[in-house]
Amino acid sequence: MTFELQAQDTKSNARAGLIQTDHGPIETPIFMPVGTVGSVKAVHQTELADEIKAQIILGNTYHLYLRPGLDILERAGGLHQFNSWKKPILTDSGGFQVFSLAHRRKIKEEGATFQSHIDGSRHLFTPENVMDTQRTIGADIMMAFDECTPGTADFDYASKSMAMTHRWLDRCIDRFDHTEPKYGYHQSLFPIVQGCVYPDLRKRSAEFIASKGREGNAIGGLAVGEPTEKMYEMIELVNEILPKDKPRYLMGVGTPANLLEGIERGVDMFDCVMPTRNGRNGMLFTRNGIMNMRNHKWVDDFSPIDPEGTATVDTLYSKAYLRHLFISDELLGLQIASIHNLAFYLWLVGEARKHIFIGDFSTWKDQTIKKITNRL
């Protein structure tokens, strides 16, 4: 994998770049649709590629390990073969599940034991076997196994958690460096900065992560309960330390406004379930603001879903029709909303990239945030 810095905004830390992987290029800043169990929910691969113009998608180690399981993934020839996505894939390590499934896991120095949310069986995830699993999945970008610390953690907990994540990282790196890809193409390992909302911890963590000299770096443990302003502060602080010549990935973030604020602070990669999950729940993001498609106000609005939208569904269908689909629990509504939202997210980061090249990113960002945060 290579990363080329192509443009740097003069008034902010925003930058545009190009990642090259064995599964093709990724133009940054980029948004990566989340496909936890090997599927971006309600969206075909053809739509992902042609309509949404996704360049890379996510998978999840925890979920794919439980289902379909490593044997099937290996026999399929890896996740790319299994789900017919020919472009790059990044897998999360299960570190987020240490947070989101906190009530059904136990953390020890060795690793985290999960009680499966599917059948209750117990499974130990260690830095070593999480590397092995991601080798089997065949992700282009593998994530280190970390503890995603809640944004509300106290300093003492955050400090100990961060230290353990660092020890886990060393074990991840050791295993990663002593194993080979299974399917003949290159895989990268991204370490993850933790440290909750504590500047001292974030600084130490960023220095530790940067010192590992991996091909890219990630910022984790944000948008997990802390105030948004704290999140922005942490991004700013961490990005002063993370190397400029490597891609920076802000994990799990976020709202369209979060993306622009992140880009301004030097983030290159984002992922979030928001466009797909909120889409399935009837919420549409557009360049003019946010719409709840279940609202009565759309009942007889026969104008296109998003007249300026880039996806076919945006002009093919009306707001009234989409509202009807949601009110009627029709599956097509989930598909249209998911495609629209993802296309919007990809359009947004693409525009950001353009404006970084043009040199007016900050001005454009301020105007855009005002519009996209409107409630329609």
Added chain:
RNA sequence: GGGCAGUUACCAGAGUGGCCAAAUGGGGCAGACUGUAACUCUGCUAGCGUAAGCUUACGGUGGUUCGAAUCCAUCACUGCCCA
């Protein structure tokens, strides 16, 4: 023509003397959702009021009772069965 059962909020449907402006489900109206246990979750859903509260309400009318969706009479309507 006779017998039986029933009529409760937008719909379905509990409730059979006070704890009932009335369970529950659906529908409707809003809100939430950030490395996905999520086509999920939360709130509201007679009127006025921020609220306490007040008013109108369980087919109609008239009773019994301190008190009625609940008991009685009668009328109307609906369903089933028999002729």
